[in-house]
Amino acid sequence: MLVSPGQVLECNRLRREVLEVQLPEGIVRWRRPGKKQPIRACSLRAWRRWAAKAAVVHDAALGDSKEPRVIDAKPAGDNHQVLTVLGGRKSYRRTPCSNCPWRVDAVGEFPAQAFRHSAATAYDMSDRTFACHQSGAKRPAICAGFLLRGAEHNLTVRLMRLRGELVNDVTSAGLQLHENYRAMAEANGVEPDDPVLQACRE
Numbered sequence: 001m002l003v004s005p006g007q008v009l010e011c012n013r014l015r016r017e018v019l020e021v022q023l024p025e026g027i028v029r030w031r032r033p034g035k036k037q038p039i040r041a042c043s044l045r046a047w048r049r050w051a052a053k054a055a056v057v058h059d060a061a062l063g064d065s066k067e068p069r070v071i072d073a074k075p076a077g078d079n080h081q082v083l084t085v086l087g088g089r090k091s092y093r094r095t096p097c098s099n100c101p102w103r104v105d106a107v108g109e110f111p112a113q114a115f116r117h118s119a120a121t122a123y124d125m126s127d128r129t130f131a132c133h134q135s136g137a138k139r140p141a142i143c144a145g146f147l148l149r150g151a152e153h154n155l156t157v158r159l160m161r162l163r164g165e166l167v168n169d170v171t172s173a174g175l176q177l178h179e180n181y182r183a184m185a186e187a188n189g190v191e192p193d194d195p196v197l198q199a200c201r202e
Contacts, residue, residue: 011054077111102145112189122181
């Protein structure tokens with residue numbers, strides 16, 4: 001069973017909502033539905049054992065969650081943070097924005113820690129996508145640079161293509177982009193041997 005953020009499962013009248021799946025660590029962060037419920041964590045293996053007995057009652061990955069909401073915020077330097085947003089209308093940018101981190105001429109716009117936090121978007125069959133920072137959390141949109149250089153092995157993007165939610169209308173607008181996530185992260189200060197980059201697809 002695919003485990004992805006936004007899923008709500010129920011077993012014996014107990015509901016659990018998946019907030020985040022941390023790869024490659026294999027950690028699932030979850031809570032009982034409700035904003036004031038504490039966030040808990042368990043191994044992916046333990047989660048799947050419980051989920052095998054449960055039923056999915058809600059799945060944001062299938063398009064039944066339109067209202068975006070921030071479920072996590074990780075600081076990345078003094079003036080930046082990386083947000084994890086659930087929901088939204090699966091919008092995407094058609095061209096890279098003015099300071100898109102995938103642009104070669106935008107190196108240094110964002111601190112290295114931001115690229116460490118976002119590395120999981122480039123892992124094989126990841127269910128996380130790299131969002132355009134200019135679109136914001138209220139109207140999230142997938143980054144055009146990511147779609148052009150980092151999304152070939154992304155599960156969410158593949159599913160969007162299959163459902164016709166993403167078509168071949170994204171272009172680089174003639175801009176030079178980094179070849180892949182690793183190249184972008186290293187150009188922005190992440191060490192080549194940093195563990196977060198080991199699972200990134202080329």
